[in-house]
Amino acid sequence: MTVITALPDAEAACRRVANLLASYIADARQLGNQVNVALAGGSTPRRAYQLLADMEGSWDHVHLWLGDERCVPDDDPESNALMVEEEICKRARATPPVLHRISHYDRPDDAAWAYGMEIIEAMGPEPVFDFVLLGLGEDGHTASLFPGHPAAAAEVAPVVAVRGAPKPPPDRISLTLPVLRRAKKTILLAAGDEKREPLDRVLAGDEGVPPGRLGAGLDEVVCDVAAHPG
Numbered sequence: 001m002t003v004i005t006a007l008p009d010a011e012a013a014c015r016r017v018a019n020l021l022a023s024y025i026a027d028a029r030q031l032g033n034q035v036n037v038a039l040a041g042g043s044t045p046r047r048a049y050q051l052l053a054d055m056e057g058s059w060d061h062v063h064l065w066l067g068d069e070r071c072v073p074d075d076d077p078e079s080n081a082l083m084v085e086e087e088i089c090k091r092a093r094a095t096p097p098v099l100h101r102i103s104h105y106d107r108p109d110d111a112a113w114a115y116g117m118e119i120i121e122a123m124g125p126e127p128v129f130d131f132v133l134l135g136l137g138e139d140g141h142t143a144s145l146f147p148g149h150p151a152a153a154a155e156v157a158p159v160v161a162v163r164g165a166p167k168p169p170p171d172r173i174s175l176t177l178p179v180l181r182r183a184k185k186t187i188l189l190a191a192g193d194e195k196r197e198p199l200d201r202v203l204a205g206d207e208g209v210p211p212g213r214l215g216a217g218l219d220e221v222v223c224d225v226a227a228h229p230g
């Protein structure tokens with residue numbers, strides 16, 4: 001069952017996400033475990049990452065991955081990794097976490113293959129992330145899995161190349177739905193009234209939007225009341 005946590009505003013939703021991540025990271029630290037976290041890009045989670053960086057004291061055991069990446073140079077403002085680097089790694093109060101960036105941004109197939117191999121080397125042939133944070137596009141995409149795009153149907157590899165994405169930039173890579181479903185904890189963050197319609201579809205299990213196909217693999221939706229008036 002998916003828990004829905006609807007909070008007064010985006011700031012409160014981001015704080016909830018930061019708290020969830022911080023407590024997951026702290027539990028793993030106590031158990032002496034490495035923790036593999038896949039993060040959302042885009043604009044909504046930026047504040048959650050700032051709050052997390054300000055509250056977290058130790059990142060030694062944390063590996064950050066990208067749930068999806070835009071195929072752009074490392075220093076391009078559209079790069080999801082650049083956002084994570086700025087808001088978490090550069091703000092970290094201790095040695096920063098390991099951030100796994102993509103390579104071959106100019107060749108999406110090679111980028112997807114290499115990132116998939118890196119994930120398999122770290123987590124085995126059927127990779128299980130400890131924590132996945134997903135976003136939600138106005139068109140109902142999550143990570144870089146867009147409604148009706150063939151990449152959203154990819155099942156075999158952990159990572160798929162996405163060409164011709166309807167939202168720029170057109171070339172991307174994305175974790176595939178089976179990997180998102182298998183994660184130990186998967187949270188979706190959505191804020192703003194422009195996310196209301198796609199979020200309704202996700203919560204109704206509408207398979208026309210990729211996150212609507214996560215089923216029981218989606219543990220919690222954290223949103224503001226603009227996205228989910230209830």
Ligand SMILES: O=C1O[C@H](COP(=O)(O)O)[C@@H](O)[C@H](O)[C@H]1O
Pocket residue numbers: 040041042043044045068069070080134135136137138142143144167
């Ligand atoms: O392009 C992307 O969009 C989604 C949603 O982003 P937002 O700006 O509406 O929060 C994001 O989850 C994804 O990681 C990103 O590449």
